[in-house]
Amino acid sequence: MRTLFMSLLVLVFLAAPISSFSEEASLFERIKLANENVSVIKAAFQQSSNLSLFNTPLVTSGELILRKPQSLRWEYTSPNTSGFILNKGGGVQWTSTGENYSIVKTELTPSLRTMANQILLWINIDEETLTKDFSIKITESENPTILLRPKNKDMAAFIKSIAIELPASLLGIKIITITEANDSIITLKFEKAEINPQLPSTIFKTP
Numbered sequence: 001m002r003t004l005f006m007s008l009l010v011l012v013f014l015a016a017p018i019s020s021f022s023e024e025a026s027l028f029e030r031i032k033l034a035n036e037n038v039s040v041i042k043a044a045f046q047q048s049s050n051l052s053l054f055n056t057p058l059v060t061s062g063e064l065i066l067r068k069p070q071s072l073r074w075e076y077t078s079p080n081t082s083g084f085i086l087n088k089g090g091g092v093q094w095t096s097t098g099e100n101y102s103i104v105k106t107e108l109t110p111s112l113r114t115m116a117n118q119i120l121l122w123i124n125i126d127e128e129t130l131t132k133d134f135s136i137k138i139t140e141s142e143n144p145t146i147l148l149r150p151k152n153k154d155m156a157a158f159i160k161s162i163a164i165e166l167p168a169s170l171l172g173i174k175i176i177t178i179t180e181a182n183d184s185i186i187t188l189k190f191e192k193a194e195i196n197p198q199l200p201s202t203i204f205k206t207p
Contacts, residue, residue, distance in 0.1 A: 027140070027146075034169060034170035034171055035170070035172075037196075038068075038195055038196065040066065040195070040196050040199060041064075041065070041066045041172050041193060041194070041195060042063070042064070042065045042193070042194040042199075043063070043064050043172065043190045043192060043193040044061070044063055044064075044190070044191055044192045045064055045188050045189060045190050045191075046059065046060075046189050047059070047062070047076075047188050048187045048189075049184065050185045050186070060076050060078060060080075061076070061078045062075050062077045062078070063077065064190070065199065065203060067199070067204065070086070070087065070088060071085075071088075071204040072086045072087075073085050073203060073204055075207075080095075080096065081095070081096040082095040082096065083207060085204055087204045092207075130148070133150065133151060133152060133155075134150055134151060135148070135149045137149075142168050143165050143166055143167060144165075145164065145166070147161060147164075148161065148162040148163075149161050156181070157181055158180060159180055159181065160181050160183070161178075162176065162177070162179075163175075163177040163179075164176055165177075171193070171195065172190065172193050172195070173190055174189070174190060175188065175189050175190070176190075
């Protein structure tokens, strides 16, 4: 199953000393101000998975659409088509079955639901909940980096850390790097971001 997150490039920043809580709060406040009028984010992404069992990275691409407070559509478009949707009514995931592009839909798995909920926590800048779930380390630079390490043992069993690199504007996210417990590294690079685009009414309902 495809999962998310984190790059070797981000690890370079980790030599910086741990920030004080006041510095962390300052960055979160700046992020809130930069995103206060953002209700929808749409972006293309490329995911590179450096899995511990393989020598060659697995590269996929797709599109992410988020609408505050709790709607998310994550879709892979290359090399194969699959994805999931999370909204108020629950969740659904799907995969395509070859050239005819018939769609197989199932209920959202617990692991995908957990991942989607973490993304929504971030997009809603829920600092209080993030602080409960993760230890947080911030590296201030032109593109600030936030490193999250799970406090929950169940989550830590499959995710070692999540690094979030922000653009200079603090609008949206530039790079997410996930280091899994087995040291596999998954890097997501976002581009072509659109802020508050018009969306079809069914975008969070059907694949």
